[in-house]
Amino acid sequence: MVALFVVSAQAASGKTTVATGLGRQLLGEGKKVGFLRPTVGGKPSASLTGDAVFVQQALGLAEDVKLINPSLDGGKTLADRAREAYIEVSQNKDVVIVEGYCGPTPEDGDSKSAYEIARALKARVIIVENYASGQSAPQYMDSYLGFGDNLLGLILNKVPKQALKRTCEELTSKFTGSEMRILGVLPEERALVSFTVGELAEQINGEMLNNAEKSVALVENVMAGAMCVDSGLDYFGRKNNKAVVVRNDRPDMQMAALETSTRCLVISGGGEPIDYVRFKADEKGVPIITTRNDADTVIRHIEDLLDGTRFHQEKKLTRLAEILKSNLDFQAIHKGLGLST
Template structure:
């Protein structure tokens, strides 16, 4: 059996989505796959059992059929953190090992989802990444988000934490205008340092999009119409606070967008509905004119009503962007396409001893 720990140099770098991509690939190859998250952070209830939300989602998407109590060893709750701060004994290792041994009995490969950053997450409760990989005797795959050259330092530090257990590095979220530089300069730099680079993934508009449903949840907004279209993905955001003539030119530049505007700006709302718009966010708790509601229903464009003003709404959206959790099938399909195009997954399989 192979155990592969997927960790990252920072939070929200793409660990869960990478586990899904690898899990789908390994299942297609006929391997028995299991998923495990030693430390969970986001509790959810499944069949009356409290487990980690990401782990439950991976179990569902990969159709693993694992029992909820086998998906995560322990949840990093406020109670556990309080015990750590008071120097009280915290014994979650036994729970982690019990769950891991149970799920791994009938698996060819166990994908282990890391929590937060390899560099620091888990230290307060006595379970840093190095301790977890040793406990599970896991090989480790590192994924790092690339912004600029300074991102390399974090990846190097994270790779040092993983040590000899590291089998490869995936560089994620590379801006399109830096992709050639990363491939021609940064990857050879890593390779000269003995770090196996599996590939670089470009920043992708679909993967960084937000569904209308997520947007409504983020803003605590009321969906006034077109509930059946809330799973559509928003790829751009436009703020409407100009003349109609300027707005039309502005709106036409951005497809698949959400338009944020005051609930009293019927002129801008009508302009938005004549362009490629996924939803309109009406701010200030001002309900739209009946004509707008009717036209939105014709165009199948959800209207979201929020109590916040436009500035506050924009700030709330900015806070959630870059911290998205993948839950849409369209994103998973896109991730598979990108992985097959940009990653040397055969090399990864060779490193894991899974080469076909």
């Protein structure tokens, strides 16, 4: 039995996404997988607990979420508390995936805690880091190298597709044979940072007027009709699976949006759509959401939703599996964990 510690020095790097994807891959290979997301320095927040619940469901875990997402605060040493939490979730498992943070420098308190947990569990460590424009090396190399012999390698996440090949070639060439092995370069994928129509309606305090059954549809892009200077059809045709925000006094733009790939139409400024907009939306199966907020406020609320989007939709798992299969060095990961395939 082995521990795999998935770590990042960045918020929203995709640790939970990668941990879930790796867990599902190992389950598909017949391995028994556990999960642990310990919190150091306080109780788990609601968002962290929500992530733990999702991973629990995605991996089909029988353990209670309190065991999966424990606080490691207490009178004993951090190493002892980490081992105790690990023992709780590792019974009859082949691999336990542990998720955590490190700091931007080796001296940071989060880094020291992460190093201690890795040593206590004798875990192999995979780093997940977001791509930065023109990146030729991990941003927090010194912090990551602090894991020493526990370090298995790095996964670079959210790389723009046009930069994917170049980034992969440059990083792989630069770090071949070094302490920092590149295990994968993952493309930016809008479908993995999407949210549902229902989540959008809740975020903007909107009312869904029709097609309520479409509230679970995933929104991958957002467009604002007020920003359109081109033909409405040409403009809205640039992005698929989108939410479109249009003022209530622009039925022409509302109709144009409905002629393209639109997940929902958000009408700002209060009031209901005119009859032929409502008829077209019903015909196309597109939900209309109305809100009293102006368009700028709606866009700000949606940006907040995008910033906080977490990996909680079952529909995303199939696409995630495809991305990992195409872009991760699973052979190196298996070898590093001492697992047969």
